[in-house]
Amino acid sequence: MDELKDKILALCPQAEADTSGELLLVTVPDAAWHALAVALKEQLGFDYLTALVGMDWKTSLGCYYYLTNSATQEMLHVRVETADRKQPVLHSVADVWSVANFQEREVYDFYGIAFIGHPDMRRFFLRNDWVGHPLRKDYDASDELNPLRLTDEQNEDDTQRWVEDGKGRVTVVKDKVFADDEYVINVGPQHPSTHGVMRYRVSLDGEVVKKVDVVSGYIHRGIEKLCENLTYMQTLLYTERMDYMSAMQNRHCLCLCLEKALGIEVPRRAELIRLMMDELMRLSSHLLSYGCLTMDQGATTAFFYGFRDRELIYDIFDKTCGARMSMSYHTIGGVVADVHPDFVADVRHACDVIEKNLAEYHQLFTGNVIARNRMVGVGLLSREQALDYAITGPSGRASGVSCDVRKKHPYSLYSEFEFDEVTRTEGDSMARYMVRMDEMVQSIKILRQACDKLEAEEGNEYCAKVPKVIKLPEGHWYQQVEASRGAFGVYVEADQESKPFQKPYRMHFQSPCFNLVGVVDLTCRDNLVADLITITASIDFVIPDIDR
Amino acid sequence: MFDLTIVTNWVHDLLTGWMPSMPWLVTTIECVLVGLFLLVAYSVIAMIYIMYERWVCAWIQCRLGPNRVGPKGTLQIFADVIKILQKEIIRLWSTDRFLFYLAPFLVVTASVLTFACLPWGKGFQIIDFNIGVFFIVAVSGIGVLGVLLAGWSSNSKYSLLGAMRSGAQMISYELSVGFSVLTIVCLAGTMSITGIVEAQADGWFLFKGHLPALLAFIIYIIAANAENNRGPFDLPEAEHELTAGYHTEYSGIHYGLFYLAEYLNLFVVSGIAALLFLGGWMPLHVPGWEGFNTVMDYIPSTLWFLGKAFFMTFVFMWIRWSFPRVRIDQLLALEWRYLMPIGLVNLVVMAVVVTQGWHF
Numbered sequence: 001m002d003e004l005k006d007k008i009l010a011l012c013p014q015a016e017a018d019t020s021g022e023l024l025l026v027t028v029p030d031a032a033w034h035a036l037a038v039a040l041k042e043q044l045g046f047d048y049l050t051a052l053v054g055m056d057w058k059t060s061l062g063c064y065y066y067l068t069n070s071a072t073q074e075m076l077h078v079r080v081e082t083a084d085r086k087q088p089v090l091h092s093v094a095d096v097w098s099v100a101n102f103q104e105r106e107v108y109d110f111y112g113i114a115f116i117g118h119p120d121m122r123r124f125f126l127r128n129d130w131v132g133h134p135l136r137k138d139y140d141a142s143d144e145l146n147p148l149r150l151t152d153e154q155n156e157d158d159t160q161r162w163v164e165d166g167k168g169r170v171t172v173v174k175d176k177v178f179a180d181d182e183y184v185i186n187v188g189p190q191h192p193s194t195h196g197v198m199r200y201r202v203s204l205d206g207e208v209v210k211k212v213d214v215v216s217g218y219i220h221r222g223i224e225k226l227c228e229n230l231t232y233m234q235t236l237l238y239t240e241r242m243d244y245m246s247a248m249q250n251r252h253c254l255c256l257c258l259e260k261a262l263g264i265e266v267p268r269r270a271e272l273i274r275l276m277m278d279e280l281m282r283l284s285s286h287l288l289s290y291g292c293l294t295m296d297q298g299a300t301t302a303f304f305y306g307f308r309d310r311e312l313i314y315d316i317f318d319k320t321c322g323a324r325m326s327m328s329y330h331t332i333g334g335v336v337a338d339v340h341p342d343f344v345a346d347v348r349h350a351c352d353v354i355e356k357n358l359a360e361y362h363q364l365f366t367g368n369v370i371a372r373n374r375m376v377g378v379g380l381l382s383r384e385q386a387l388d389y390a391i392t393g394p395s396g397r398a399s400g401v402s403c404d405v406r407k408k409h410p411y412s413l414y415s416e417f418e419f420d421e422v423t424r425t426e427g428d429s430m431a432r433y434m435v436r437m438d439e440m441v442q443s444i445k446i447l448r449q450a451c452d453k454l455e456a457e458e459g460n461e462y463c464a465k466v467p468k469v470i471k472l473p474e475g476h477w478y479q480q481v482e483a484s485r486g487a488f489g490v491y492v493e494a495d496q497e498s499k500p501f502q503k504p505y506r507m508h509f510q511s512p513c514f515n516l517v518g519v520v521d522l523t524c525r526d527n528l529v530a531d532l533i534t535i536t537a538s539i540d541f542v543i544p545d546i547d548r
Numbered sequence: 549m550f551d552l553t554i555v556t557n558w559v560h561d562l563l564t565g566w567m568p569s570m571p572w573l574v575t576t577i578e579c580v581l582v583g584l585f586l587l588v589a590y591s592v593i594a595m596i597y598i599m600y601e602r603w604v605c606a607w608i609q610c611r612l613g614p615n616r617v618g619p620k621g622t623l624q625i626f627a628d629v630i631k632i633l634q635k636e637i638i639r640l641w642s643t644d645r646f647l648f649y650l651a652p653f654l655v656v657t658a659s660v661l662t663f664a665c666l667p668w669g670k671g672f673q674i675i676d677f678n679i680g681v682f683f684i685v686a687v688s689g690i691g692v693l694g695v696l697l698a699g700w701s702s703n704s705k706y707s708l709l710g711a712m713r714s715g716a717q718m719i720s721y722e723l724s725v726g727f728s729v730l731t732i733v734c735l736a737g738t739m740s741i742t743g744i745v746e747a748q749a750d751g752w753f754l755f756k757g758h759l760p761a762l763l764a765f766i767i768y769i770i771a772a773n774a775e776n777n778r779g780p781f782d783l784p785e786a787e788h789e790l791t792a793g794y795h796t797e798y799s800g801i802h803y804g805l806f807y808l809a810e811y812l813n814l815f816v817v818s819g820i821a822a823l824l825f826l827g828g829w830m831p832l833h834v835p836g837w838e839g840f841n842t843v844m845d846y847i848p849s850t851l852w853f854l855g856k857a858f859f860m861t862f863v864f865m866w867i868r869w870s871f872p873r874v875r876i877d878q879l880l881a882l883e884w885r886y887l888m889p890i891g892l893v894n895l896v897v898m899a900v901v902v903t904q905g906w907h908f
Binding site for chain 2: 183185186191192207294297298299300301302304305308364365368370371373374528529530531
């Protein structure tokens with residue numbers, strides 16, 4: 001950490017470095033930030049922008065940038081503050097890490113920080129006519145300011161840019177998303193293949209896609225804002241309502257983060273159960289994504305086969321947790337209840353059945369000539385692009401980015417298990433599909449090992465002793481896990497000032513799907529409309545995870 | 549084998565006996581009767597087919613299918629029909645009203661006209677003229693017009709994309725259907741539907757015509773599937789891309805008419821396949837097995853025809869529920885690069901086979 005600190009201070013003398021936290025914290029004035037960002041990426045290899053967290057420090061606004069060096073997996077975070085609250089501006093790093101494009105739009109939406117040099121500074125989630133920026137601490141949530149509007153959103157084609165000239169003067173330039181003569185077709189928000197209330201505005205030339213504009217926020221619930229008014233125990237609930245197909249992993253992530261902050265030691269048996277639940281969830285999610293991908297190509301039968309196998313997993317959840325979705329099973333210190341007596345037998349049975357059926361799916365769909373024609377070489381995403389857009393999970397690994405958090409930053413008990421990180425190099429729809437199919441085999445492998453280990457732990461406790469009222473010490477923490485669709489990160493900041501202080505000062509969820517949706521335009525350009533559906537299905541995002 | 553012309557002649561004689569001075573009235577009454585029969589048969593078969601598809605599809609997909617309304621879900625279809633009849637016909641502001649309302653009727657007309665030509669049984673045929681097959685191919689072309697009109701007059705981008713796709717697709721694949729039909733016409737030496745069926749008395753064309761007939765059969769199955777807009781060629785509808793393609797903007801019975809025509813067309817293409825390749829209403833005869841052949845002869849000819857048509861439909865459904873959908877460029881490449889050239893060569897081969905007398 002100290003070596004890295006010296007390197008950064010040599011690159012940027014105005015920066016201040018703090019090594020007291022879990023990660024190196026670099027504080028940079030806005031004027032020097034862009035130059036440092038370029039240097040960090042090009043000279044020190046921090047090519048993966050893990051998370052971008054907007055912040056309101058009451059006196060000023062700003063951002064935390066969590067950066068990872070994809071080769072060494074070294075992490076650090078950078079704090080950049082705006083000069084004032086009235087007209088907050090920062091310099092954009094969207095040209096350094098492309099993923100910052102959407103991330104900065106989100107920060108603009110919720111904090112009102114305008115990014116100089118950002119190509120397309122529009123709100124991302126909220127309507128254009130929304131008054132105020134909800135995540136600011138001085139936000140006025142009264143109904144008079146933002147009544148339930150029954151009119152259409154206007155001027156959706158208008159965008160703006162903050163441009164700085166050579167003398168440091170900042171001007172706002174108006175722009176258009178689509179030219180007047182473009183044939184723009186609206187896909188969604190109610191559309192069978194957007195897998196939820198997602199909307200794309202697609203510019204077509206015949207059947208060829210020329211540009212995709214993602215319009216998001218139709219089911220945005222403001223989870224981060226809600227969490228600021230909940231106790232830590234209550235915030236757990238919301239993690240499952242983001243990506244409902246990685247409910248277990250998301251909840252696990254927040255539990256790990258809070259346990260890290262509280263210094264709680266989790267019993268081994270509890271951690272084993274959590275790990276098994278995570279892997280079952282991953283299996284279920286990949287089966288769903290297999291089903292959706294096949295259905296989006298018109299093979300409806302394959303969809304039902306995927307759903308048939310998921311029933312086995314949901315029955316296991318049902319028996320142990322009492323619910324099939326939104327299980328609310330993980331908790332701080334372990335799990336809320338012991339597993340059902342049949343748990344291990346059921347898991348073994350499900351593993352056997354799914355393993356047998358996977359071979360059938362390959363026969364039914366993978367080898368099909370139509371399926372191969374639709375997927376091989378379509379929707380290419382190179383390794384560089386995947387890193388640039390911070391694409392993680394199966395989609396990232398299909399492009400050759402080795403990004404499995406279970407291997408790179410082992411959490412829980414993953415370091416004890418034998419399994420392979422599945423990577424491919426093609427980066428097309430077929431590779432993304434195949435990575436998921438192969439990951440299911442790895443999950444089954446993990447589950448079988450875990451079954452043996454769990455039998456050996458029979459009778460041990462399933463939850464640690466946890467204080468009734470959870471109060472975090474002052475500080476901020478970042479934890480990531482491998483969710484079904486990529487690296488899911490949780491940022492928690494606790495502040496003793498906020499009363500009552502069992503509530504987080506700021507909680508940010510870095511969802512993998514938010515990054516995934518950033519490459520829709522890139523991968524679908526110059527492909528056909530039919531490919532738009534296949535590619536988005538193979539990238540496989542879940543809408544509530546984007547619209548947190 | 550029982551000849552149904554006895555029945556029809558008896559009806560004709562009866563009517564003429566009642567009204568010997570008014571032959572025009574007799575003809576009118578007969579036409580009305582035939583029309584009634586057609587419409588009833590049309591709707592009954594459509595209903596049977598919708599249930600048939602639901603059950604086959606459920607069976608393939610490991611589901612139970614409809615099983616709530618009536619015993620084993622048999623009354624489900626009546627519930628469906630009543631529902632669709634009750635639904636509001638939504639009038640959109642920006643449509644071209646006349647064309648918009650005309651389109652479903654064009655589609656239905658095309659399918660009724662082709663439906664009328666099928667050989668229902670021995671001596672049981674509505675129109676039988678010497679260019680029967682040609683007539684079927686010609687009138688089925690009207691359907692494309694209806695689909696194009698529906699897409700164009702809806703004034704919706706999805707509908708237009710669907711209509712453009714179906715225009716390209718149906719016109720292309722009509723060529724392949726035409727070639728495989730021609731191959732069989734070449735083998736039969738007649739275009740008359742009765743003539744084609746009669747020519748298969750000593751063996752179905754699928755077995756009689758050597759390799760070219762088999763090839764024509766395969767090409768017909770692929771092309772008929774495509775012309776019918778059914779999976780894996782259901783691009784004009786392409787639920788997952790265009791929501792419902794050319795009939796996105798239709799509601800109520802107007803949508804119902806498209807739905808009806810789709811299932812009837814499925815029956816029509818299965819019927820034509822039965823007619824051209826599987827001997828129409830001819831029973832299965834194996835040379836030398838006299839006892840077997842006599843038993844087969846006792847099965848009514850209409851049952852033979854329906855059985856063959858239902859079997860072909862099962863094949864079409866099996867294909868539909870197994871394969872993913874092709875893309876528009878792959879679809880056109882399949883037709884113009886493979887099916888059409890193969891069909892052309894196949895026709896020539898068949899001509900050689902017929903002139904040399906190599907067939908059975």
